[in-house]
Amino acid sequence: MSFAASPQDLLTAYEAKSAKAVPARGEKFFNAKHGKEWSCASCHDSLPNHETKHIVTGKVIQALSPSRNSARFSDPAKVEKWFKRNCNDVLGRECEAQEKADVLSWLMTVK
Template identity: 55%
Template sequence: MLPFLCALSALMSVPPAALSASPAATLQARYAAQAAREDRAYRGASSERGRRFFLAKHGSDWSCASCHTPDATATGKHAVTGRRLQPLAPSANPARFADAAKAEKWFRRNCRDVLDRECTAAEKVDVIAWLDGLHPGGAR
């Protein structure tokens, strides 16, 4: 019963407008609600913070852009395996963020690789805010 109540509570914390919004906006709203619960000083998403976070080198001297390229509307390549990576920006890859569980899985894995820790909800919401505002051929 407790897992059901937790899931219901999480769903109720998502603003009604987000329920009909794009997958990225829905996920962004969920992480924003989580960030607000974790930090009373949280004041909302910042696409500029998301851009800086994505491009900055962290922990093991990697950045998100190390594999995904500085242009998140472009195809990337994993720095170690050479595997092709689909664009992160939803405008270039509409399937991006469509599956919340998959997005969380990749955030968890990639944040550990880049930061040597998991990303905070605030970091996730900022990165999604930046990615959701990008457009192929004219990144914002």
């Protein structure tokens, strides 16, 4: 069962499992390739504050920045589903809580 959350609620939960998030580290992580072909920015753009298209499928991806898309990071189950799927594509593994915290903290600053 999912419940409504805010990006800050999720960030707090990730930080409880790691250390304090660092937005600059999240931005670097988001834009870097990690030994795989794609980065997060491959599909979401380096400044994810607008609609983009998936690099392979061409499917529309709504803005990732919570300030531009209030539905983002409001359903913890969906957040975990997409982190799991996308981290596997980018890293070849699931993201750690620290990585999620850093990326989310940066996304919360993107206007």
